[in-house]
Amino acid sequence: MQNRVNRLFFGPALIFILCCGVATQGQNRDKKALKNLHTGQLLVVITDGWDSLRGTLYCYTKQHRHWRLKFSNAVVVGSTGLGIGDGVVSLPFLSGPVKKEGDKKSPAGIFTIGTAFGYADKKDAFWIKNRYIKAADTLICVDDGHSTRYNTLVTNNVATTDYNSFEYMHRKDNYYQWGLFINHNSNPAVPGDGSCIFLHIWENEHVGTVGCTAMKEYDILRVLHWINAKKKPLLVQLPKAEYVLLRQWYHLPAINFHENKAFAGSQKPESLFHPGTF
Numbered sequence: 395m396q397n398r399v400n401r402l403f404f405g406p407a408l409i410f411i412l413c414c415g416v417a418t419q420g421q422n423r424d425k426k427a428l429k430n431l432h433t434g435q436l437l438v439v440i441t442d443g444w445d446s447l448r449g450t451l452y453c454y455t456k457q458h459r460h461w462r463l464k465f466s467n468a469v470v471v472g473s474t475g476l477g478i479g480d481g482v483v484s485l486p487f488l489s490g491p492v493k494k495e496g497d498k499k500s501p502a503g504i505f506t507i508g509t510a511f512g513y514a515d516k517k518d519a520f521w522i523k524n525r526y527i528k529a530a531d532t533l534i535c536v537d538d539g540h541s542t543r544y545n546t547l548v549t550n551n552v553a554t555t556d557y558n559s560f561e562y563m564h565r566k567d568n569y570y571q572w573g574l575f576i577n578h579n580s581n582p583a584v585p586g587d588g589s590c591i592f593l594h595i596w597e598n599e600h601v602g603t604v605g606c607t608a609m610k611e612y613d614i615l616r617v618l619h620w621i622n623a624k625k626k627p628l629l630v631q632l633p634k635a636e637y638v639l640l641r642q643w644y645h646l647p648a649i650n651f652h653e654n655k656a657f658a659g660s661q662k663p664e665s666l667f668h669p670g671t672f
Contacts, residue, residue, distance in 0.1 A: 431482070431504070431644050434625030436461065437593075437617070438647065439607055443633050444490045444502075445475040447602045451609065453620060454647050461647035464620060467613040471500035473602030476633060480579040480587055481505040483644070487636060493578075493588045495539060498604050501578040501591055502636070504644070505629045508575035509547070510618060511563060511592075523622040529563035529570050536560045539585030546583075547575065561590055569595050572614045574621070576607075576629055593617065593629075607631065 434456045441449035451469045454461040477493035478485055479501025493501045510524040511533075519526045527533065527547065534550045536543045541557035550560070563570055573594035579587040588605060596608035609617075621627050630637070630646060640646065 431628065432626065433628045435621060435627035436647065437507070437621075437627060437629045438637070438649070439469055439471070439629065439631040440637055440649065440651065441471060441476060441633050443475070443635075444477075446633070447471065447473060447475065448599060449607075450651075451607075451613070451617075452647070452649060453617065455625075463647070465616060467609055467616075468599055469607050469609045469613075470596050470599060470602050471607050471631075472498045472605045474498045476500050476502040476631065477588075479503045479505070479591075479631075480584065481577075482628070485636070485640075487639065490633070490636070493605075495537065495586050495588050497588075498602070499588075500603065500605050500607055500631065501576070501588060502632050503578070503630075505631070506577040506580075507621070507623075507627050507629055508577050508580075510572075510574050510621075511547070511570065512572045513564060513568075513570070522618050523624070524574070524618075525623065531562075531564050533563040534560040535563060535590035537589045539589075544583050544585060545579055545589035568611070569597070569608070571595055572611065572618055574618070 436454040438452040438454065439449050440452070447470055449469050449471055450466055452466045453464045455464050456462075474497060477491040477497060477499035479493040481501070481503035483504050485503055490502060491499065493499050507524070510519070510522045510526045511529045512519060512526070513529055516526055516528055532550045533547060535547050536545065536557045538544060538557040538559045543557060547563065570592070573592045576591040576593065578591045579589065583589065590605070592606045593614060594606055594608050595611045595614055632640065634651065637646070637649070641648065
């Protein structure tokens with residue numbers, strides 16, 4: 395009987411201790427995640443739901459501890475919507491689909507922003523305040539999950555290749571004329587979780603991407619003139635309901651979706667600024 399009593403007592407006690415340990419580890423991860431959100435610029439992409447093709451990009455600058463909306467514009471995401479991606483924090487909800495290679499979904503989550511790229515020479519992109527790389531004919535993005543260079547931009551070299559599939563960054567169209575690399579599934583990249591995610595120029599507001607977020611040339615140029623690597627910018631990309639759930643936890647801007655959508659639509663589509671004129 396005594397042994398049974400001890401088992402009855404120590405069993406729940408051990409479970410309690412283990413649970414406390416897991417909770418503490420979770421809290422520590424959350425604290426670390428909050429530190430990762432120390433940023434002076436936010437790019438927030440909101441869609442109506444997981445399957446939505448269209449969305450709105452809101453660009454915020456932190457001024458005196460408050461988020462100030464600088465501009466907003468229409469975007470399109472993956473042709474099949476959004477899927478939970480791998481960013482700087484783990485999303486606390488499991489209700490949405492999970493981003494995978496080839497699913498034509500853009501990643502949902504909070505992500506750091508990598509290098510800017512474009513067809514222009516580096517000397518002609520001096521106004522960009524992020525690292526910039528010219529999308530020359532030899533620049534590719536590797537999407538082969540078996541490659542050690544999966545989800546990276548590299549110079550195509552047949553002699554040293556270990557990949558069987560990739561995407562050319564210098565295209566025949568203007569989609570990648572200007573863009574930004576989004577650090578989804580990075581450090582380390584998990585094979586099959588998705589690769590080569592960018593902000594770039596769209597075809598139009600009715601055509602989705604294969605996983606990127608796209609917008610008018612005018613709008614991506616405005617983003618590139620505004621964004622500054624020194625301010626540690628982040629991309630927050632979520633459906634509306636999930637953004638509302640995360641907003642207070644991560645101190646994200648409060649968005650009046652109705653008013654800001656009207657503001658986003660106020661841009662004149664025929665007004666196209668050329669690089670360096672903002």
